[in-house]
Amino acid sequence: MPRFFFDIDDGESRETDGRGSELLNAQAARNAAIAILPDVAREELPDGDRRTFMCKVRDESDNVIFIATLSLVAEWINRGVSAK
Amino acid sequence: MIEFLIRKLERFAPLTAEERESLKLLPSKVRNFERGQTIAQQGARPDESAILLEGCAFRYKLLKEGARQIVSVQIPGDFVDLHCFVLRPLDHAVAAASPARVGRVPHEAIRQLLAKHPRLSESLMWDIAVDGAISREWLANQGRRSAYEQLAHLFCELYFRMDWAGLVQEQGFELPLTQIELGDACGLSSVHVNRSLQALRQDGLITFENHRLTVPNIEALVSQADFDPAYLHLLG
Numbered sequence: 001m002p003r004f005f006f007d008i009d010d011g012e013s014r015e016t017d018g019r020g021s022e023l024l025n026a027q028a029a030r031n032a033a034i035a036i037l038p039d040v041a042r043e044e045l046p047d048g049d050r051r052t053f054m055c056k057v058r059d060e061s062d063n064v065i066f067i068a069t070l071s072l073v074a075e076w077i078n079r080g081v082s083a084k
Numbered sequence: 085m086i087e088f089l090i091r092k093l094e095r096f097a098p099l100t101a102e103e104r105e106s107l108k109l110l111p112s113k114v115r116n117f118e119r120g121q122t123i124a125q126q127g128a129r130p131d132e133s134a135i136l137l138e139g140c141a142f143r144y145k146l147l148k149e150g151a152r153q154i155v156s157v158q159i160p161g162d163f164v165d166l167h168c169f170v171l172r173p174l175d176h177a178v179a180a181a182s183p184a185r186v187g188r189v190p191h192e193a194i195r196q197l198l199a200k201h202p203r204l205s206e207s208l209m210w211d212i213a214v215d216g217a218i219s220r221e222w223l224a225n226q227g228r229r230s231a232y233e234q235l236a237h238l239f240c241e242l243y244f245r246m247d248w249a250g251l252v253q254e255q256g257f258e259l260p261l262t263q264i265e266l267g268d269a270c271g272l273s274s275v276h277v278n279r280s281l282q283a284l285r286q287d288g289l290i291t292f293e294n295h296r297l298t299v300p301n302i303e304a305l306v307s308q309a310d311f312d313p314a315y316l317h318l319l320g
Contacts, residue, residue, distance in 0.1 A: 032275045
């Protein structure tokens with residue numbers, strides 16, 4: 001099975017995947033990239049009101065073949081003061 | 085080796101020489117399994133139980149569309165399905181995670197053992213109860229901990245169990261589970277497992293190469309995992 005590398009940027013730090021995961025094909029890598037984002041977000045939230053989580057998929061030749069992003073936009077309504 | 089079972093049962097209560105000899109005679113025949121082979125089928129009604137003598141195995145359930153949940157990991161000295169002595173059909177399957185040697189123990193032999201040594205019924209009841217305690221810990225682990233903590237916790241559990249069996253050498257042991265199997269044991273995708281393993285490595289808590297897990301500082305891993313070995317009931 002081909003190996004794909006999943007670099008994750010949670011808006012605060014970037015992780016480069018040095019080992020990769022074996023997956024059936026590019027479609028499976030796409031699905032895995034999308035599926036990892038809510039998992040990452042679940043562990044990071046609720047810190048911050050604006051967060052973007054990104055997963056970049058590289059193939060064995062180091063070509064970026066897919067990028068998925070997941071955004072959180074959270075704001076208070078009619079509170080008149082900063083959430084801080 | 086059956087000695088692993090004897091050593092484990094003695095964590096609960098010391099055994100007499102006669103009880104130990106009778107336990108040694110329990111496995112009627114020994115079978116070898118390849119990695120990935122099924123040791124017991126879900127839904128089967130076996131009239132014997134299996135004890136892992138060498139290697140690693142896991143219990144699992146198959147869900148729809150081929151999804152799999154690993155519900156426990158067995159190491160040498162563990163019965164993989166002692167409960168099928170009273171619980172049939174088997175509500176899970178068992179597979180070998182590495183080349184494995186498995187002793188088959190006919191239920192009739194267990195009946196004769198308990199008739200001869202009634203005290204051993206408490207020991208075997210203890211063994212099944214510890215299995216239940218481990219399952220409860222896995223439930224809490226998967227329900228409430230991050231991927232990083234879950235893997236750290238699983239590694240702590242296996243480290244302590246292997247250590248008590250005398251199978252930890254140079255702060256490490258054979259761990260044949262793949263990234264996918266670790267994911268199936270923790271309810272995580274293999275990509276998420278990969279990411280969390282990388283973080284555990286970067287934090288200096290583990291090395292995991294060629295199916296060998298090394299823990300340079302078990303106290304540090306225990307602390308990260310929020311691990312308390314009391315649920316293993318192996319402290320004697």
